[in-house]
Amino acid sequence: MTAALIWIFLPFTAAIGLWAWSRHPAQSTRLATLLCLFLATTAWLIPIGKVLRLGPLTLEIQPILLLAGRRLNLTDTDRPLLIFFFTIAAFWFAGAQQAGSHRLFIPYGLAIVSFLVAAMAVEPLLYSALMIEIAVLLSVPLLFPPGERSVGPGLLRYLIFQTLAMPFILLAGWALDGVQANPTDTNLIALASLFLSLGFAFWLAIFPFYTWVPLLAGETHPYAVGFLYLLLSTTSLLLGVEFINAYGWLRNAPQLYLFLRWMGAIMVITAGIWSAFQHNVGRLFGYALIIETGFSLLAISLNSRLGVEIFTMLFLPRVIGFGLWALSSSILLQAGRSMEFQQLERVAEKWPFASTGLIVACLSLAGLPLLAHFPVRLVLLEQVARQSPLLAVWVLGGNIGFLMSTFRLLAVVTGGYFGPRQPGERPLQITLLSIGALSLVIIGLLPRLFLPMFTGLLSAFTRLP
């Protein structure tokens, strides 16, 4: 048995089965959640490429699957990645019903996860561009489910930008092979750098290609867009780190880290400033997504062990923060409210838990002290300030822009009055929202207990500092 069969082909086959079973959303949600938890647990317990003896039985999972002359390679060092991907999927699938997601969210979501895992596993690395493109195409029914009235500009831009990334990454693969063969060819190095930069800029929605993010977040279901952006950006970021890990000339180029630092800072600053003027929670969510990617780029740009550790430690608060935000705003949407601030006036009276969840997620993403994002952001800003103090001040300014918008949202949803009314949320929704909000507080209070768990992701990247 090979690892690719278990963690790529099994979820994809299950996705096809769940698609046929999608008229029964409750069962398919449970099945998908259980399958993802099973796959995450399997990755946690069973080593890859080593013989495991269970009494008289022996079990060995082979790391490599050959497919048309190419390899799907999932080694023992990739296990943290597998645990991470399938735990995220289980986490989002578990809340899908309470968030009122479309019945196709589960099958398409599972298929997307399997293609993204394939993108991480495929060798040569450039084939991941095609895998991600297929995942992007599969995501369209998730963002624009049957019955929606019209296609918005955000979805079309998302499709255009993500599709345009593929040719650049493939061409970068060709140029990188040329550089490996002839490391002194500076023109080819410049060409490879250009193709890689453009490919990743499209993939990660790096400035100036991020306009689709707030547009898409404002026009589609927050739960679907949160799930998709989280997975796509995580995969692209990890692939970026894998490229840096794989190519020595790239790893040792100081210009790369300068470029990443400036791009990350510009993303945080511009998105922070724009978010201060938003009147739509969906678009605000989009800007939060951009700010998070910006902070990840800043962490990689540090070019140190601490930098890559911060990069991985950003994942846990991000997953919980996005999940809580998406669930809270989905519950408010289900209640017949739109995402416009005008429509959210005093919603805390009727939906206190969803409003609290939304505000706590916002405050955490804004980096407020005692919440989950704060400890990592603090260390990151300290490190950035050591290399470039002025840039750190600007980044802090961008963050304050987002914080101002959060305070405005707080004023809107509370309206300064809480009446003695029954909450509008269902008990399970209250439980999920409370768990999410408490998690952000507990992680913020005890960061050393939770955040270092994610540094295991670095085991796949052996050549990083």
Next chain:
Amino acid sequence: MTLANLLLLPLLLVTISTLIILISQNWRYSVLALALQYVGVFWLINGLWPLGLAVVKLVAGWMACAVLSASQPAADVREEQTSPTAPAFRLLAAALALALVVSVEPSVEARIPVNRFILMGGLLLISVGWLHLGITTRPIRVIIGLLTVLSGFEILYAAVETSILIAGLQAAVTLGLALVGAYLIAAPTMEETP
């Protein structure tokens, strides 16, 4: 004389079909021009790849055209009313893109040493397809624009890579894009959102 030796003809075919796609406001002409464009793409790639492999591009492209045609509502032939000067503006923009292609082609040829008509065909499709993406917001035209850009890229990439798996996956992406286009057109009438 083989098909591969007559590379000026497919370049002309690709140029004319791309211009029709850019200025046409009738989806039937656009899809027909796209089908013709795939003939040109196949012909140009045949100058680099064996016939059996190059024909994959043609088959995938024509299937994409068929999918896009089948998804269109029959009544809505003319897409939108534009000003009479719009086609002239688009032709002018295409001329600028063509000038860019002519100026860039020698430096690309230095890096990818294949027949210049093949390179020009690829670069032309990329630039005019990109132009098309910049001036439209209709789903079918966005999909056609993306297919045009990807066709151009496939021509260039065929000069540096001959992997069967890549060709197969690129064909899957072409078909996938067409299916997404068809879905975006049909989804509003498919079923209610629960």
